[in-house]
Amino acid sequence: MTIQDAGAARPAGRPRSEKAEKAILEATLDLIGEGMGISELSIEAIAARAGVGKTTIYRRWSNKEDLVVDALATLKAPVPPLAGESVRDDLVTLLDQMRDESGHVRTKCVMNIALSESDRYPHLFEKFRKIAIEPRRAAMRQVLERGMASGELRSTLEIELAMAILTGTMVWFTKWGDTSDRGPELAEGIVDQVLAGIAP
Template structure:
């Protein structure tokens, strides 16, 4: 998953193959999902699994940390469209997206492996935060800021605290709650418990 340059800025040469990129991403996720840590993962192994040459990978990513971060980012569902009609509705939409991310077995497996290597690969975590986590955090921040502007939420609400309470509660349930299916209405329940403390 790389940021495509405008066609006018791309240097001469063969165009990037979306099929090759998809194969590289899938190979990376397969290897990590099979339990291979970042330390053991190699560009050679990824190239072999994807059926491409190493140079095909290096044309897209400068190192394996960038590749792993971008591959993991593809496991995140696209940010859902927000209606903008109420803070409650938009927060529920964002928490539903978090719930769906955590509900995928492949996502859980790969994320657990990545987190075990986080301290050893700060550049990987930094890139993953930038491409996958920060856009979602900013979306929730903007919903809270909008609520403050419209008077739905308290003028003195600490946006970062609100973000931490909402997302942290969802993460707790998806990671630490007893085994079993999460309640379908969990996002609504979280938001409805929290909003009275946020409301103007």
């Protein structure tokens, strides 16, 4: 495809600017991280912080909720690659990513503030769950199902309950526990304790 062809295929309006999009997403996260709730957040405030016009934002997002979802989703790294050689190693990889993300002060602050308003914005957080949370849950579910099939885990294992135990324990530690002296071994400890109870 030639440059001219690419230009002809582009929808009407100015070309999308990755720099502008990044500035808008960062401005949204900055404002939330500074304590501004989603209900207080406005397109005007985001535009002013990002140094763009409101039309630049509306050209990319039809409303504030969609923008906030995309901004929150950038705080979540892609699902890490899993070796697929042992249930233990793959679970440690998934939990350690949770621990690592919680170590970023800005990420932790933004997520705490944003999720505290989930009852007021159920549509927003349902979209966020599908974009950022469900892919991780699907990966963990596949690891546990593989373990049941291979005999590494009990064939009668309640997968949803096991997932809640694994992730819930990590969430507890990263929110309220003392993780200052616990690095990757925290994930290993959680997985080993849980596996002791769900192994054959």
